[in-house]
Amino acid sequence: MTPNAASASTGSSGPSRRSFLASTAVATAAVAGGMPLLSACGGSDSGSRDGTTSGKDAKKILPTYVASNVVTPDIPARNGSSIGFTSELDMAGLKTSVPKKLGKGGKVTVMSPFWGSPPKADNAYYTGMNDLIGVDVVWQNQDGNTYEQKLGAVLASSDVPDVVVVPGWNMNGRIPSAIISKFADLGPHLSGDAVKEYPNLAAIPTDAWQRSIFGGKLRGLPMPSAYVSNIVPLYRKDIFDKEGYEVPTTADEFHALAKEITNAKAKRWACLDMKWTAWNIFGVLPGDEKGLMWNLVDGKLINRMETQEYLEAIEWTRKLFADELVHPDAKLGKSSATDPGPKFAAGEFLIYNNDISQWYSRTAEQAAQNPDFEVWGMDLFAHDGGTPTFWAKNPAGIFAFVNKKASKSVIQDVLAVANVTAAPYGTKEYMMTNYGVEGTHYTLKDGVPVKTDQGNLDVLNAYVMIASPASTLAHPDFPEVARGQVEWQQKVGAHTKKSSFYGMQITEPSRWANLSSDFEQLEDDIIRGRKKIGDMQQAVSDWKSKGGDQLRDWYQKILDENGSAAS
Incomplete structure (x- = not known):
């Protein structure tokens, strides 16, 4: 896989958001650990109440966790680490985690940050993914370096796309309250056992879903990350x-x-x-x-x-x-x-x-x-x-939100997209999401998938931003690096503590926002x-x-x- 995006920070426990320049980095942020979140939000639907939602209130909202048994990792998660894969990737034996298309064939517009030059709308990666899912996803890619300004303008308007991706470091100013007022409650589709219709989403760790509660409702589709230092x-x-x-x-x-x-x-x-x-x-x-x-x-x-x-x-x-x-x-x-x-x-x-x-x-x-x-x-x-x-850092840091005005069929199509993009490593859906079309976006070299130049242009910054599997480290071309990374995380995790507000989705009152x-x-x-x-x-x-x-x-x-x- 390609490397994860750099982290973002205000007080700097990781690279600052000004250094978040993506190379192939963002393309698989999902599977290599995600980014920590800068600021967060909670409160009522009006966005008027600050705070958080946890405890019994959160338990009523959270999806039921059902571990995936499609693929068994070589190194299980421990001490807050990612899971790791170090054995040879069996390209001929890739598993299927989405046996039938859940998409209803509708059109879904997605606004998302993009670092680099966006590919053509009809490129083979986008058309291949849409055919796999059964949804016509139309990307509205925006410059990741100026995304916060664009995000603020769009959320202040009445013309909000079906799906909007919001990185945590962009949750400043009025954006947190806009998330609460502009985006749909996904709880009726995902809370409790409802999530079982989307098995890959059910396998997302509960901590990541906890981070997806905004304004007392389950609004976000998360990109999970390991909670140890990245x-x-x-x-x-x-x-x-x-x-x-x-x-x-x-x-x-x-x-x-x-x-x-x-x-x-x-x-x-x-x-x-x-x-x-x-x-x-x-x-x-x-x-x-x-x-x-x-x-x-x-x-x-x-x-x-x-x-x-x-x-x-x-x-x-x-x-x-x-x-x-x-x-x-x-x-x-x-x-x-x-x-x-x-x-x-x-x-x-x-x-x-x-x-x-x-x-x-x-x-x-x-x-x-x-x-x-x-x-x-x-x-x-x-x-x-x-x-x-x-x-510990927080266990999710980028979220996709669905327009509050979206119809039920659009929401179902978005969840169909997310269920594919959250597929685990070692599956056909993962390969398509992260590598694209064989022969066009990657070739096999000694049985290992290697991106082509076209793959490095097209398979970037897109579908992985919708939702992702549990934090995973896997490099078929350099398995010793994946092992080293996970073992490093596990050693750090053995001495990692969770501070008082770990995992809570909090928004501070605006009067102290720039303190x-x-x-x-x-x-x-x-x-x-x-x-x-x-x-x-x-x-x-x-x-x-x-x-x-x-x-x-x-x-x-x-x-x-x-x-x-x-x-």
Whole structure:
């Protein structure tokens, strides 16, 4: 499969949304882990009530979970990981998970973000998928980099397509309340045992459906993800082995290794900006969704920005820059920070952190031209070498919504589409969704499906955005990478905790919507030496007085009403 999309963030536990540039990345975001969500929503149909829906209220709404038995994974999910497939893909023995077309032959318009140049409307991938499903899906692809503006305009109008895909990082401003007022309640079709008509949707984990409750109704079709961190410190294992470098197990060891690696005269530096790894190794609460930034500590809700760990992580990252151990492009914000592939392959830096999907994409792109190249994922560690604490991200981050004005037959056609796109790995439906038409979009090389140039153009950013199976890692061409990825997740998952608001779909009152919006820039300014740690301490003090303490009380009320998800 192709790699997953990069994560998005405001407070940055993952790549920022500005760096979400999709290559083949988004094409199979669904099966490699999805993206964390920035902000969320809950409340009444009018959109007037803030908060969340959980506990007994949510149980009445959620679909019944029925595990899929069509294909058995080689590595079952454990500790919040994805499931993994490492054995040879039996192309001649692909299973069928949708034995008959559920589509009624209707037309469904879908607006979705797209990164790259959208293919022609009548391309063989779109026509092949529509024939498989029995629905005429018409794509209204929009530029993913400016999608939020387009989304806001469309949702403010009366001309809303049948289906609208909304990534979590675009749920800002009035978009959350528009989701509640503009989109249909899918509960009558999916809640409880009703979902069993769509077996692939029934196999989506309950946590992902919990995230799909907006305004007290089941409105979203989710893209599930593993809840463990998706940010991996990737390193050049081939060069480490050759030079005898030891993988570090503490923050100080990392710094010492970075000094050993760096030789500016030879155009080699240790790493890029390691802030996202710093959050993990110092045990900082996630910053990629507002609800996850809070946790109950000794009876009081604490925000990540108020913790000592937050300041320590920033200071450690700042020192890597100050000691000139970071590639100069990262300080200047140049392309290698967002497209690290070429200079990483050239050995200009040996370590960088990014979405777990890049473990595969770096491997795949270098396999033919650089056979000695080997990238691997560095195990995360506690900064002091003790027992680490990592924090769970939310288990779904992109959603598809159906227009509230859609007829019953349109809703049924949309669910027919979703039931195909959520098919598990190892099925005919999965192959069609993720690889397209054999001979046109992929060919078999030694029994392994390999995308053609046409496949890389057409099979991208589309049907996987409607709904997806449980988070899956599978690379038929590099099964050892899939194994490494899942095992990495499981090791991290063994030390991963769920904070107080894990899994809850929350919207904050609009008066506080921009309260923490400047913190990511301030973090980067401090790390690059343009501001001081004292500036952050002052910013946190200002944040508290300008509404942070009131926001704490508001979250406490949610906690009192719903209980904590912490574990």
